[in-house]
Amino acid sequence: MQAFEVEIDQDYIPLNDLLKITGVVDSGGAGKALVATGVVQVDGQQELRKTCKIRPGQCVLVDEAVEIRVVAAGASE
Template sequence: MQRIRFELDRDHVELNQLLKLAGLCDSGGMGKAIVASGAVCVDGEVELRKTCKIRAGQTVRLDDLEIEVVAAG
């Protein structure tokens, strides 16, 4: 499984925007479509809320890719 470490420089990021910022899609709209398809898990649970707030300490998974969200600094 491939892992990405994403440094969060604010309180939270919306799930669809995280997918874009991590380079997994080209736009927030595409990120929303990926989330709506049921392909994204947050902390081991399927997440269908496109603008779910992701905070440091959470893990997002899409297919065989895992994004570890950590606080910047």
């Protein structure tokens, strides 16, 4: 399983943008399409909202192959 830790300096990041910046998909549109297939989970629950607000402390799992943990900027130091 691939694992990423993404630092954000805002309150949240839209799910489709998170998938794009980690390289899981090539574009925000591809991220929206991936979420629509039902293979994305946020904190263990299936997520179908393409622009769901992902906040620090949350974990995104894509098809049980990619795990993305979101942390607040400066929290991983």
